[in-house]
Amino acid sequence: MTDNFEALVAQYHRLVMSLLYRYYGGRLQQDxxxxxxxxxxxxxxxxxxxxxxxxxPKSYIYRTVQSCAWDAVHRLNQRADVTAALPSDPSAxxxxxxxxxxxxxxxLAMDQMIASLPADEARMVRAYLQGFNYAETARLLGxxxxxxxxxxxxxxxxxxxxxxx
Amino acid sequence: MHLELEQxxxxxxxxxxxxxxxxxxxxxxxxxxxxxxxxxLAAFQASWQAAFAAEAQDQVIEMKPSASRLRRVGTxxxxxxxxxxxxxxxxPSQPSTTETTDVAQHLAAPDFQTGQVLAMVADINxxxxxxxxxxxxTALDLVQIKNKP
Numbered sequence: 001m002t003d004n005f006e007a008l009v010a011q012y013h014r015l016v017m018s019l020l021y022r023y024y025g026g027r028l029q030q031d032x033x034x035x036x037x038x039x040x041x042x043x044x045x046x047x048x049x050x051x052x053x054x055x056x057p058k059s060y061i062y063r064t065v066q067s068c069a070w071d072a073v074h075r076l077n078q079r080a081d082v083t084a085a086l087p088s089d090p091s092a093x094x095x096x097x098x099x100x101x102x103x104x105x106x107x108l109a110m111d112q113m114i115a116s117l118p119a120d121e122a123r124m125v126r127a128y129l130q131g132f133n134y135a136e137t138a139r140l141l142g143x144x145x146x147x148x149x150x151x152x153x154x155x156x157x158x159x160x161x162x163x164x165x
Numbered sequence: 166m167h168l169e170l171e172q173x174x175x176x177x178x179x180x181x182x183x184x185x186x187x188x189x190x191x192x193x194x195x196x197x198x199x200x201x202x203x204x205x206l207a208a209f210q211a212s213w214q215a216a217f218a219a220e221a222q223d224q225v226i227e228m229k230p231s232a233s234r235l236r237r238v239g240t241x242x243x244x245x246x247x248x249x250x251x252x253x254x255x256x257p258s259q260p261s262t263t264e265t266t267d268v269a270q271h272l273a274a275p276d277f278q279t280g281q282v283l284a285m286v287a288d289i290n291x292x293x294x295x296x297x298x299x300x301x302x303t304a305l306d307l308v309q310i311k312n313k314p
Contacts, residue, residue, distance in 0.1 A: 015216050022212060024205045062213055066206070070170050073202075126194040136204055140190060 005047055009040060012061050023069045027076060035072045039064050113159055121155050128152055168192060168199050173206050 016039055020032040028035060042064050046053055054060045110129070114122050120141075127137040134152070138145040168176075168189055175181040176189050193199045 019209060019212055019216075023209055058217065066174075066209060067170060069209070073205075123190070123194060130194060130197065130200040132200070132204065136207060139207060140193065140203065142186075 004051065005044055008043065008057055008061070012057075013040075016061065016065055019065060020069060024073050028069060028072055031072055031076075035068050038068045038072075042068065117155065121151060124148060124151055125155055125159075167196065168202070170206075173203060176203070177207060177210055 013036065016036050017032060020028050020035050039061070043054075043061065046060070114125050117125065123141055124137060127140060132140065134145045134148045137152075138148045141148070172181075172185075172189055176186060181189065193203050
């Protein structure tokens with residue numbers, strides 16, 4: 001069992017570390033070592049329980065890294081939420097309120113325009129507004145990248161003609 | 166409510182039903198946090214797959230030297246076979262003769278004089294000149310030659 005575990009660590013540790021460094025836009029860089037440690041502890045425990053539980057080590061490591069990274073990001077978000085909950089400068093808050101009102105109006109106008117589009121096109125625009133690139137949009141909506149590019153270009157032109165920007 | 170990791174995985178691995186897929190996609194498009202998570206999970210999956218594709222590529226590259234080694238061995242074997250064939254083909258068909266008498270002994274004690282040798286040469290020349298006589302010069306040959314157009 002120890003040999004198996006050592007072989008897995010030797011083979012995959014670098015890959016695990018590189019993935020953790022890149023995960024979530026590099027937000028886990030500080031905690032990458034800890035998360036990697038957590039990953040290997042989980043795998044070690046699973047091997048200890050029953051070695052035959054891990055049929056496909058590659059897939060098992062993938063799932064473990066993913067779940068550990070997921071939890072780590074959640075912990076980070078919680079920490080960030082606590083920091084954000086602290087009292088801030090009141091003048092800055094007033095500016096933010098004005099900005100948010102303006103943004104809300106623009107958002108309403110945009111929503112009305114999106115609502116007038118066919119369902120497929122509306123989804124593409126929503127994905128675009130969420131910051132998805134062409135490849136990500138194509139993957140999410142299950143269509144080709146070329147179709148996304150063409151449709152978005154056409155929709156943007158249409159929206160500009162109708163008065164949006 | 167945000168989507169769970171398992172739901173993202175089902176969406177990314179095309180294991181969700183059409184209805185689930187539509188509902189979760191709509192949620193992702195409405196929820197900034199889930200959209201971000203989806204993007205990072207998709208990127209994570211792509212990186213993982215790329216890493217294993219690279220690993221597989223490395224294995225193919227590692228295999229290559231052994232294939233070239235086999236080719237090299239094959240070339241050497243072909244060369245050796247060609248040499249063997251060449252050697253067999255050019256091997257002297259007549260058995261090598263061994264001198265039973267010493268050449269120097271002959272030279273030292275010739276059995277005949279120069280005049281005799283010349284006479285023998287003349288005799289051999291005469292015989293070889295006469296040897297062809299009568300061949301294709303029979304009466305029948307002459308008749309055939311004559312009858313040729």
